[in-house]
Every structure is written in C-alpha cells, then in structure tokens.
Amino acid sequence: MSSIIVVGHKNPDNDAISAAVGYAYLKNELARRAGEEAVFEPVRLGPLPPETEWIMGERGIEQPRLIESVPEGAKVILVDHNEMLQSVDGLNTDDLVEVVDHHRLGGLTTAQPIRVNVKPVGSTAAIVAREFEIEGVELPESIAALLLGAMLTDTVIMKSPTTTDFDRDMIARTAKTLGVDPVEYGMDIFKCRSNPAELPIDKLVNADAKEFELKNGNKVYIGQFETVDLKAVLGREAEIREAIKALVAEKGYQFVLFFATDILAEGSQFICEGDTQFVSDVFGVNLNDGESAWMPGVLSRKKQVAAPILAA
Template identity: 35%
Template sequence: MSKILIFGHQSPDTDAITSAITFSHLQNELGKETEPVALGKTTAETQYALDYFEVEAPRVITTAADETPEVMLVDHNEAQQSVSDIDKVKVLAVVDHHRIANFQTANPLYYRAEPVGCTNTIILKLYKENNVEVPKHIAGLMLSAIISDTLLFKSPTCTAEDEKAAKELAEIADIDIEAYGKDLLKAGADTSSKNADQILNDDAKNFPMGDLTVRIGQVNVVDVDEILERKQELLDEMAAQSESNKLDLFILVTTNVLESDSVALVYGEEKAQVAEAFNKEMKDDTLYLEGVVSRKKQVVPQLTEQFS
C-alpha cells in the first residue's frame, strides 16, 4: 500500500517544510504510514534549521497522484498553492493557519484551522491531544517554524499561543530562543548569492483577487538596500514571469527583520490600486510600508478588499 504524502505549499518556507515533517511524525506515531515531501527546494533559513537539528530535507515532488491516492495538507489549503494534480487525489486532512479559499473536497476530511501565527503551533496541540511525546528534533523544527513565521514574535500574526508554544518547545529542544532565533533569521536574510528568480519566488504565493491573479513574494533581509540596488533586474524578471504565467500583478515585499518595516516592488497595470489599498504614494514602482511585516495579515487582506 502506498504511503500518504504530507506537504505544505509551493515555494515552501520554514513552516511549510517543517510542518510536513512534524505532522508526518505524529501521523506515523498514530499508526498511519506517511511521508513528508515538499513542493519546492528548501530556503537557506529552512536548511539552517534542518542542519541544526540533523534532519534530512524532504524530497521534492511535482505531482502526487502517480505515487499515492491520498494526501494531507499542511500550512495551506488553496488549490493554486498546492500540488499540481491536487484534484486527482483524496485529501484526508488539512492543518492550516491561513484563510480558506478555493478549497473543496468530494469526501469528509479532518480539517484544523486556527488563527495563530504558525501551523506548528497547532500541530503541537495535536501531539498533546493524542498523548504523543514530542522528540527533541521535532521540537526544534516546530520552534524554528514559529520563530520564522512570527519574526521572533514581532509579527502582528503572533499570538499568545505561539509564544507559549515556543517557550515549551525551547525547553524540549534545549534552545535559547533569542540567540537561536536571530541566527535562524539571519541565515535566511542573505540575498547576495540569490538570482532574481530566487529572490522573487523562494517564498511566493498566487492569490485570486476579484478577476485578477496576484503573485506576492516576500524576502527577509537585514538591509533593504540589498534589494533596492537590484530593483530594475527584479522588475524585468517580474515582467517576464507575469507574461509567461499570466499574472496580473506581481508584488515583492522586502521585510527588514531588524526594523520590522517593508518595501514593496510592484509590477502590473493595476499597480496604482496597490498604492490605494495601502493609502500610500507609489514612487518608481516602489511602496514604503512602515510597520508591515506580515503578508498574511497586513498585505493580502488589504489587497483582497481593494480588488473585490
């Protein structure tokens, strides 16, 4: 019998990769035969966490139906963010902390969605509810995801539950949250060796908004000028990818993890409406977004309302 595949969204971030691993471990402890896989390569930040806790990165897949009839989704639910043949497999479970959109199944399923900062915060609850012990390496990966998704608790998506979970996991993993957290975030903030495509798509998602398809990428840095110095290169790549992938808007949110601010580069005919959504002035395809760090809470809702 084939294994149940468990995976996060395309262009996977640390939460997407680690939640597949941690949820798969839980399901296997509960008697199922599952395998964590990924819908893209790991980022430098994610690889730092995997190396630190000596866990192998999941293999990358592009389709699932040729391997298994059943899957479980973590850290996403929207079809356009999932595996390309999601309509050809049975979704047994979803554990997520995002909006629910473009999602339906032919069969009943387990669905767990909570408004917290990180999927792994929810997965920790599932370990407790099922009386399954959290091993040290699993705790470390869960903690890494929470740190990443909440920007070391500075993101507005962070909740008291995330902070409580992080403290508990840090004890199990024997980790100093502040020291490890800064090292983890810095590992993902170096863009010097990345090409334009990697900067745009290492952490990017497509969102249907009204009649538009909007792709929003996000990159964390410690110096925003690293990205702004390459603005024309990035805009040219955004233009090429928008044409080839039929995107109406392409937005890159560059977040300074030390100052908790962002700068957005915007490509597309509707870019004036993007500025209007944030009540900001667009200057040379650039928006300065003070205090904005969360795509999920501070970017997607505003744009969805603007284009609805």
C-alpha cells in the same frame, strides 16, 4: 495500505516543510500506537529554504522527498495551505484526508467529510506542536528544533501581528524542551538565510512568493523577502523591477508585488509592476512609475498585504 503524503504549499517556506515533517512524524507515531502501518510520508514541492536545510543538517533530519504531482494512489494531507492554486499538481480533492493550516479558507470542496484543523495563529508548526501535546506523543529534540524554527520564521521572531498568545506559549514551551532562548535561536535562523547581495535575482524575487486570485478572477503574485540587510536588497531594485515586470508579461498577472521586510526596523519596502494603481489604491501610497514605498509596521504578507488586496 497505500501511502498518505503530507505536503505543504508550492514554493515552500520553512513552515510548509517543517510542519509536513513534524505532522508526518506524529501521524506515524499515532498509527504505530494503534497497531497500524506507518504510511505517512512528508514530501515537498520545491527546494529547501536555507534555514530549513541548516536545521535539518544540524539535527540529522532526513530531507522530505521532492515531488511534482500526487503519487499514484496516494491520499493527501495538506499542511500550511488549503488553496488549490498553491497546492500539489494532480490533487483530486476526493483523495484529501486532512488539512492543518493557519491561512484563510480558499474554496476547497470535498466529497467526504475530512478532518480540518485550521487556527488563526502565527504558524502551522505551532498547531502541529500543540497536536503532540494533545495526543500525548513525546516531541523528539530534532522535531522540536524544526518546529521551533518554523514558529520563529513564520512569526518573524514573534514580531509579526499574526503572533498570538497560542504562538507565544508554544514557542516558550518548545524552546524550554530544547534549552534554547527563542529570540537568540530565531536570530541565528534569520542570519543563516542567503545573502541578498549574492542571490540570483530570480531566487530573491521568488524566495517566498505566492499566487492569488482577485475577486475579478485575475491572478496576482505577491513575493516577500525577509532580511536583516534591507540595504542589500534595495541596492538591487532595478534588477528586481526587471524580473517582476517579466513575470507580469509571461504569466499575465494583473500585478506583481514584491516587498522586502526589514525584521529589525519592522517594516517593508513595496515594489510593484503591472497594475500599480490597484495596489497604490489599496494601501494609500504611490507605487506608479517606478515609485516604491516604505510601509512601517508591515511584516505579515497574510494579514497586512494579501488580506487587504483580496478584499479590494
């Protein structure tokens, strides 16, 4: 039987990679249990975020293979996304077999019915951890550490408004399995992220950024950098503006919105280039002519930033 890849979105974050590794592990265990071949392979579409690399190193987890397009003949499971724009190149939706996700549905159509497991919760990792429980498959410590890390980064240590009781339950149970305090574990993970003062500017701007399509068909790019050192990020505002201005020009985006999220102060600083009036109108702030804006309480790109932009 040909392989089935389990793949997160382009420009992967900790959740995209951890969910892929965790879900591929579960599917292989279920296949073995059924006397079938373990054909599920986790793959990734970009470099490992520093926190993912750290957890994988600590726990001796093999890094998923980097791919650029769907391997010949492979079937595909999407995790942590379901939009073609964010997905692996060369994806034919006839080869899709499953989706495990926590994002809005973004226009996917298939020829055959497929298994879709989408929940409005804080992370894909939490959905995957719950599947281990439902299927009665023991969660190994290494995978538990990986999934817990992703549950904590995606929910910004449960501070994000995307955090639900489902997330809090899964985080508490997984942390108990590992014998760690979830908040301390989360802080350790955020601290091991790269120092924003030293990161190359393109890494800072593109660390966690996604393309979206507006109702008018224009593409936009929204990037977030979560940090415990907001000052260091804002000290580089001029460089950030140059970089996102270049993206607007090169890629023809209607606008690029970059926001730095201070996970301690629980808010975000918005920096925008391109059609700044559009974004200013959506949020009722002034981002024109080099103005930036502090947005208290804004922690979630999905719920508090992308959603109002896409609804406009």
